[in-house]
Amino acid sequence: MEQRRMSLRLIDNPVDRLARTIEALLVIAPAALSVEELAAATEDEPERVETALGLLASRYREGRSGIVLEQVAGGYAFRAAREAAEACARLVERPVQRGLSQAALETLAIVAYLGPVSRPEIARIRGVAADSAVAGLVERGLIAEAGRDKEGGAIRYETTPLFERVFGLAGLSELPRLDDLAEDDEGLRRRLEEVAGSRGA
């Protein structure tokens, strides 16, 4: 009798019920859902939503479930467990991430770091026209138009939530700092001068 009352109370635990509702929302969502979106849909407090998400994260994790709750693209989403990847690969294609060229990856990096950024700006950094790379990335849904340049009126682009999701980023802040990627600027400069001078030396 005591046992029965216990389990009844568990099922009726409001946070548990909230977790079940969030579970349902995550299943039907086509993209990652932010805490705010979940709070609005459940008409509940963001703090309680986060508690419920913690509950779900412990249930849906690698090794325990075929479905994994992940924090990605500024929100939460379900994905397949990594151990199921081979079976998943036999079932579905991944056209968004397949065959990204060097030009596309460079353009994507520039948009991710500098976005919103226009095509002329991208071209200036890469030294070649960026039109086809930009068009390809837009088609894949990895970048999208984000207004126009105030001066020249050129269309500017920024990365989409899909970009973050495809690359498994919780947000753009997870990208390595540009300065860290540029540790050897002085070395490059020295090397340039060295190469230039070596002929005469």
Added chain:
Amino acid sequence: MLPVSAVAELPLDLDAFEGPFDLLLTLVLKEELELADVEIVEIVLTFLDERGEDLEVDGEFLVLVASLLELKARGLFPEEEEVPFEDLDPDDAAGELAELLAQYRRFRTAAGWLEDKLDAESDRFFRLGPAPLAPVPERPLAPQQPESLAAALRALAAEPPAPSLRHITLTFPPVSLFLERFRAVLRRRGRFVFDKEVERLTRVEQAVAFLALLELRKAGEIAIGQAAPFEEITVWNNAA
């Protein structure tokens, strides 16, 4: 100077060449290569092949080639010798080029990081929705009343009023009426003038009367005479 084909023969994957900066950076970072050996004409030709419509890129490219030329020119002089263009800051062009290359290299490194990240995520599968979430604005229906629905249906189901035929004024008297009348007139007088006989009738009645006349003529009961077209029609008893 190496021949033009020298750049193509360098251990570089020129298919994967991604613009002058990419090529330059690769060349410069190759320790064994001397900048003086870089065929500028090759870089210019490749750029012209890939050239888009962007004037700004063209401008940047000119700066790049100019910087390259200056670097090469400086390389031709022995280090201890004074370079002949004292008015210019000799570090400017080289510094600018180094800056451009450094910036490009940061993003090339970032692109490499993204590529590695994508490889690391190759076993991450998730479902892609067809469309971004768009909360549908709620449109609550007004409370429904069966009576008003019934009233609306009743209004639709009502028998429509019979169409009025009042605008149709043509009424045809029977031909037999005129048959009897003309026979009676001929019995009394033996002959009559048709126009006078029907002059007070309506046009429709006159037409029916003429039909009756033709009937009598066909039956041989009467004879009909007319002096000329549109003259009076005279009718007399055929027997007379």
